[in-house]
Amino acid sequence: MAAEQNLTDEGLMERYRDGDAGAFDVLYGRHKGTLFRYILRQCGSRGVAEELFQDVWMNLTRARQSYTVQARFTTYLYRLAHNRLIDHYRSQVGGVPVSFEDDDCPALEGIAGSRRDDPALNADHRQQAQRLLQLIDALPEAQREAFVLQQESDMSIEEIAQAAGVSRETAKSRLRYAIAKLRAGMQEFK
């Protein structure tokens, strides 16, 4: 068990592929929080998030036979999560959010205007955190995804692009737009 703690995510996944159940336990412990929060931020409902969260891990165990190290494990894991979210969106009435299909981001000038119209401003740090979460929830799904992937898994733009299935420039634009919007929404707390 101690040796498995020192292994990388990719090594643990290979060991789990070869039949080591303990490797999966370590892997799950490392990424369960971040993955759950990512799914929670995207779907907005805890119940739905738990269901989608379980589905993602089940998909991973079923696909373990064909796992090969081609990228970081987090990229592979969040790719599974992204695909499960898309399936979830498609099952909803609204379908896949438009933001996922729109590679173009609005001008940053439009972000500042919306911040001024937000009346819910709180100077307390806790309130700031809560305000941030609200601002994150207000982001478009694609931008939110990019921001959360960056914040939760410390993924690079290239890895975000791979997980989201978009080009690097699209991922970069989405992340930049998300940050700009959040930044603008937190101007009230400067």
Added chain:
Amino acid sequence: MSETPRPDWTEHDAKLAALYRAAALDEPPPTLDHAIRAAARRAVASKPRIAGLRFSRSWRVPLSIAAVVVLSMSLVTIMREEAPDVALPPRAETPPPNTNGRVAEPAPAGGTNMAVPQTSLPGTQKPRNLGLKPPQQAPSTGIGLHGYPVSPEPIMESKKELAAADRLGTGGPSAPLTDKRALPEAFRAGANRYEDKVTAAAGKLRQSAKKDVGRDIEVSVEARRQLGAVNPTGSPAEAGASTAGPVAARPAGPARATGTATEAKDQLRPEADSDMRGSSRANIQASPVAKPLALPSAAPMAGKVQAYGDLAPAKWLERIEELYKEGRFEDAKASLAEFKERYPDYPLPASLKVWTNP
């Protein structure tokens, strides 16, 4: 969540990251954790795998292919090494045993038998002795490839016989009779020994033929003497002188190289006939067939002939027929001549008529 500031972040972005980390504290419920981990263990337990088999799994096919190739090449190499021994004909070239360095020697003048010598080398088959008659040709000049005497001008019959013997003996095409390739020493030595035996046998045969001819002459002379003693018409002295002298003066000539008694007797016949022409009625003819076997003595014969004269003509003829059947041609002829003298008009049976006509 990473707290390491990124190069593209502004200060405000770092604050956003800090705020987010402070706000995002959601975790999955423990029951969900337990369920997911149990399902993962069940998935692995259904197909237990040993972590150390990764190498064998990935190299299984290449190693199998390599093993098959190695085995195939080994089998091919082994078959190639064994193939020459299987493919070679039975009479493969083998080193001859210790010999006295004899080379091919000309066969003696007596000719040789076409039968193959009995000496056999390892790896060769014993040809069958076909019992072929000896060739009637000039002496050979050496030993051929298969141990047969090589004649510079073999007759057609010998050639055919040699080819037949070769094919039957060795199973291959007949070698040319004029093939003068050196034979293995032991094979040649055996051929020479066999030729010596054949020559000795031929010499013995010649000697026996001489003896037979001499014996026949003696029998004829004795028979004439006996007949001359009892012949009422001719003078004994004349008969004896006519038979003994010329015959004695002409002993059996040297037999030819063939060594047959027949030829020797044929040579003597004209002289004997001319001598007997001058005699009275003793018309004893030399037998046309050589009789190498022992002939009955003249004395008992004379007595028997006289005994038949006391028989009735029919009985006498029967006795003469018996003599012919027993191979006692001389006695039979003498008795028949006597019968014709005594009964010239008596009809002879057909079997005896043949003997009366030479």
